[in-house]
Amino acid sequence: MKLMPGHVIARRMFALSAVILGIALAGSSASSQPPPRVFVLQPDDLIDTRRRLQANDASLLPALNKLKRDADDALNGGTFSVVHKELAPPSGDKHDYMSIAPYWWPNPNTPNGLPYVRRDGEVNPERDQTSDRRRLDNLVKGVKTLALGYFFTGRDDYAAHAARLLRAWFLDDATRMNPHLRYAQAVPGRNVGRAAGIIETHNLPELVDTVGILARSKSWSSEDQKGLQKWFDAYLAWLRESPEGRAEAKAQNNHGTWYDVQIAAFALFVDKGDMAKKVLNEMAEKRIAKQIEPDGRQPRELERTLAWSYSLFNLEALFDGASMASRLGINLWSYESPDKRSMRKALDWLLPFAAGEKKWNYPQISGLQPGKFAPFLRRAALRYREPSYENALHKLSGVTPDQRLHLLYPKP
Secondary structure (H helix, E strand, O other): OOOOOHHHHHHHHHHHHHHHHHHHHHHHHHHHOOOOOOOOOOHHHHHHHHHHHHOOOHHHHHHHHHHHHHHHHHHOOOOOOHHHOOOOOOOOOOOOOEEEOOOEEOOOOOOOOOOOEEOOOOOOOHHHHOOOHHHHHHHHHHHHHHHHHHHHHOOHHHHHHHHHHHHHHHHOOOOOOOOOOOEEEEEOOOEOOOHHHHHHHOOHHHHHHHHHHHOOOOOOOHHHHHHHHHHHHHHHHHHHHOHHHHHHHOOOOHHHHHHHHHHHHHHHHOOOHHHHHHHHHHHHHHHHHHHOOOOOOOHHHHOOOEHHHHHHHHHHHHHHHHHHHHHOOOOOOOOOOOOOOOHHHHHHHHHHHHOOOOOOOOOEOOOOOHHHHHHHHHHHHHHHOOHHHHHHHOOOOOOOOOOOHHHHOOOO
């Protein structure tokens, strides 16, 4: 075998050392970056997922591949805006958000169908044909998918399109939404909007989290960040000061819980931590102790025609509130009232129904869909450090390896 000259060996060793050093520095740089500024999601969970993906953790690849497919689909979509609707709200300004109440239908006993009548749990298709609600949902879904795709893959084209979506809805003069919901969930023949419409922005705390995930991207500038914080500061003020917001704050069911979650998330986003801390501190007695029975039932949700769905919906808000509270040193996860009311009791009360061990005897005009309980069990397994919740998750029907919960809440 022919030996290489010494100077060639030295040159190659130097090149290899440079490569190794470069990799080490890149890894050091990545690890030294600050964690994403999220409030409902947990930054450590996101970082753990990304680390495991970089290590080719096979258990996470189905979820990552599904996320990438969803992000690729989102890249091919356009932007969303309140000005895209055909009808104008009562103000005449299409920049004002407008929607129709979901459970109100034309009156069968009057020639013009007015005033509309309520059919709880049955969605009038007019809601999505004539309003901004679906556009808003598509916006949040798209931005969240693209931001997570960027975070877990590093593809900046995902971040760039997420930024375009955010600018179109919140920042660009021609398409931006005015920061209020005065005309949300109107009931034809009865009103032009109502306090209950505030529930339609219950998913904006998710969107605020995605902005924290996008922060490292070159596609999201400091000017974008300041503009969006200004929008949310104005919306926060409307939520707290308007007649609609004050009425929603008094709601004793999921509407009140989601109102608190929104206030806390938006306050954290615009650096008003004291406001968020006050709201989250009050959730223990104001929401948990008053909405959950000692055995774990949520009676205000059980009286609905979608009792299962609304029980999960309210518990999701409580979980989100607890996640934000933990960042501020407030432990809602373990809070228990003197008569034993707690979030964990609510979770444990619902579990046997999701697992098929008990028959659901409350109203539910649509299917139970036990798989929707999976994110609650994973979050509980992480926060309570309780393996039985993870074991129960694997027994639910409808849970698949490609679901996003595996990325957002990595298996402990």
